[in-house]
Amino acid sequence: MLGGMSWESSVDYYKIINQVVKSQLGGLHSAKIVLYSVDFAEIEARSVEILSKAAQSLERADADFIGICTNTMHKVATEIQSCVTIPIVHIADTTADNLLAQGMTGVGLTGTRYILI
Numbered sequence: 001m002l003g004g005m006s007w008e009s010s011v012d013y014y015k016i017i018n019q020v021v022k023s024q025l026g027g028l029h030s031a032k033i034v035l036y037s038v039d040f041a042e043i044e045a046r047s048v049e050i051l052s053k054a055a056q057s058l059e060r061a062d063a064d065f066i067g068i069c070t071n072t073m074h075k076v077a078t079e080i081q082s083c084v085t086i087p088i089v090h091i092a093d094t095t096a097d098n099l100l101a102q103g104m105t106g107v108g109l110t111g112t113r114y115i116l117i
Contacts, residue, residue: 002054003069004037013069034061048076052083059084 001017003010014033021031036054043050051073055066066088068074074091081088099107 001033001035001067001069002038002051002058003035005040005043005070005073007037010035010037010069013067034058034063043073047073048079051076052080055080055084055088059086065089
């Protein structure tokens, strides 16, 4: 997990992933997660550089894939992906797949002002 953009959203991702794993596997199962949490105050000016280095750290930690724990930073997912060989699960692709599977063709988006920049 590539988190810290805000730490509050990273907590939600961590919690949901573990709840799904527990519901599917039962018992004391939990997700095997590597979390790299960045300092969001540094991200605004140097997002691609910082997140690419963080993604490389996750790859070196033997992560199978990377999930970016915020909607906003998915705008630089392509640049980050070019720095690693493991896949980045893009929230827009996953959301679109789920919406299409439900037959939805129009959706609204809310987010921070940075998501549109």
